[in-house]
Amino acid sequence: MCLIAFRWHPESATPLQLIGNRDEFHARPTAPLATWQDAPCLVGGRDLEAGGSWLAASHQGRVAAITNVRDPALASAPGAPSRGHLVKQALECDNIMVWLDNLADGGATEYAGFNLLVATPTQLWCLHRGREQVSLHEVSAGIHGLSNATLNSPWPKLLTARAALEEVDPMHFPGKALDAFQNSRQAPLSALPDTGVGTELEKQLSAAFIVGERYGTRATSWLTLADNGDISLTEQRFGPCGTFEGETTLSVPCER
Numbered sequence: 001m002c003l004i005a006f007r008w009h010p011e012s013a014t015p016l017q018l019i020g021n022r023d024e025f026h027a028r029p030t031a032p033l034a035t036w037q038d039a040p041c042l043v044g045g046r047d048l049e050a051g052g053s054w055l056a057a058s059h060q061g062r063v064a065a066i067t068n069v070r071d072p073a074l075a076s077a078p079g080a081p082s083r084g085h086l087v088k089q090a091l092e093c094d095n096i097m098v099w100l101d102n103l104a105d106g107g108a109t110e111y112a113g114f115n116l117l118v119a120t121p122t123q124l125w126c127l128h129r130g131r132e133q134v135s136l137h138e139v140s141a142g143i144h145g146l147s148n149a150t151l152n153s154p155w156p157k158l159l160t161a162r163a164a165l166e167e168v169d170p171m172h173f174p175g176k177a178l179d180a181f182q183n184s185r186q187a188p189l190s191a192l193p194d195t196g197v198g199t200e201l202e203k204q205l206s207a208a209f210i211v212g213e214r215y216g217t218r219a220t221s222w223l224t225l226a227d228n229g230d231i232s233l234t235e236q237r238f239g240p241c242g243t244f245e246g247e248t249t250l251s252v253p254c255e256r
Contacts, residue, residue, distance in 0.1 A: 001020040001021060001022045001023075001054045001065055001221075002020075002021055002022065002023040002067055002068070002147060002148060003020060003021045003023075003067075003145075003146075003157060003158065003181065003208055004018060004019070004020035004021075004065060004067060004117070004145065004146040004147070005018070005019055005020070005143070005144070005145045005146075005158075005161040005162045005165040005177065005181075006018035006019070006117075006144055006145075006146075006165075007142075007143050007165060007170065007173075008119075008139055008140075008142060008143075008144065009141055009170075010121070010122055010123070010124070010141060011141075012227070013226065013227050014170060014224050014225070014226055014227070015119075015121050015122070015124075015225055015226070015227055016063065016119050016121075016124065016223075016225035017165075017170060017173045017174075017222070017223070017224050018063070018065065018117075018222065018223050019161075019165065019173075019177050019178065019181055019220070019221070019222040020054075020055060020065060020181075020220070020222075021181055021209060021210075021217045021220050021221075022045070022054045022055070022217065022218050022219045022221070023205075023210050023215070023216065024215070024218045025215050026213070026214060026216065026218065026240045027214070028047065028049055029048035029049055030045060030046065030047060030218065032237055032246065033045050033221070033233065033234075033235035033248040033250060034046075034248070034250075035250075039088070039092070041058050041059045041060065041092070042056055042058055042088065042091055042092070043056060043058070043059075043231075043233060043250055043252045044056025044057060044087070044233070045221070045235055047082070047084050050082035050084055050085070051082070051084070051085065051088075052082045052083070052084020052085040052086070052087055052088055053084050053087040053088060054066055054084060054087065055087070055221050055223070055233075056087050056091060057091070057231040057233055057252045058091040058252070059252060059253065059254060059255040060229070060254065060255065060256055061120060061121055061225070061228075061230070061231070061254040062091050062118065062119065062120055063091075063117075063118070063119045063120075063223060063225055063231060064086070064087040064090035064091050064116065064117065064118045064119075065087065065116075065117045066083055066084065066114055066115065066116050066117070067114065067146055067147060067148055068083065068112070068113060069112075069114055069115065069128075069129065069130055069131075069148055069149065070113075070148035070149070070195045070197065070205075071113055071131050071195060071196065072196045072197060073131055073196060074112065074113045074130065076111065076112035076113075077110070080110060080111055080112055081110060081111060083111050083114045086111070086116055087116075090116065090118045096118060096120070096125075100125055100127060101136070103116075103127055103129075103134070104127060104134055104135070104136035106134075108127065108129040108134045109129065112129075113129050113131065114128075114129050115127070115128050115129075115146055115148075115150070116129075117139075120229075121225060121226070121227050121228070124139040125137070125138055125139065126138075126139050126146075126151050128150055139151070143162055143165055145158040145159070145161055145162035146158070148195070149195070153193075155193050155206075156187035156191045156192075156206055157187065157206055157207065160180055160183075161180050161208055163180075164176055164180035164181075165177045165180075173222070173224065174222045177222075178220065178222070180208060181208050181209060181220050182208070182220060183207070183208050184207050184209045184210070184211045184242065185207060185208075186203050186204070186206050186207045187203070187206035187207075189203065192206055209242065211241055211242040212240070212241070213240045213241055214240070216238070216240065216241070216242060217238055217242070218238060219235050219237050219238065220235075220236045221233065221234065221236070222234050228254060229254025229256060230252070230253050231251070231254075232249065232250075232251055232252070233249070233251075233252060234247065234248070234249040234250075235247065235248050235249075
């Protein structure tokens with residue numbers, strides 16, 4: 001994914017509410033939100049080129065989402081594994097803390113830059129693999145935003161998305177947050193971050209919802225994670241130039 005906002009209240013009836021956009025080349029083959037045939041415990045959209053995902057859930061009451069880190073100076077090794085595989089691994093591993101610790105201790109450097117969110121009804125972790133460091137921490141309660149830098153980096157679209165979620169009553173999620181995530185307005189030049197990709201591309205990527213013939217927002221997804229581990233997940237899909245292509249909602253009951 002490329003933009004996420006989420007409400008994390010671990011002691012509530014709904015510990016996690018998350019909404020996010022996936023931006024990708026339209027030509028990249030993708031499967032819509034569904035139960036995975038080769039991994040029936042997992043539910044999510046799927047990248048058919050590399051086999052991973054950007055947001056998925058499991059019947060064990062676990063959720064994982066990933067964003068890329070946009071940093072041209074952060075080179076990945078030739079043949080580096082797809083970052084989307086981390087979502088699948090996070091949902092299938094037996095001991096999530098051991099798995100995350102192994103990544104934080106050096107395993108994450110095998111991949112290009114990323115931010116990985118992993119949640120259960122009681123804990124939410126954020127693992128950042130950047131150019132200067134790999135860091136792992138538990139996320140504090142509250143409303144947060146994540147794009148292609150670090151958690152809560154003050155990029156214009158992140159601030160707007162997070163502010164929109166702050167105005168949404170949890171009983172009416174996603175509410176107006178959906179409007180914010182599907183807004184194609186670009187940030188003014190004076191507010192653009194400098195991530196080393198040039199002003200023209202920086203401006204295109206500054207929109208929450210990116211509209212383009214070759215590259216753009218492919219999906220807006222949102223989910224709720226209940227305190228008993230049950231998950232509800234919705235995905236809206238879009239084609240070139242923002243053409244609406246369908247919506248799917250699935251329930252993922254916890255089977256622990």
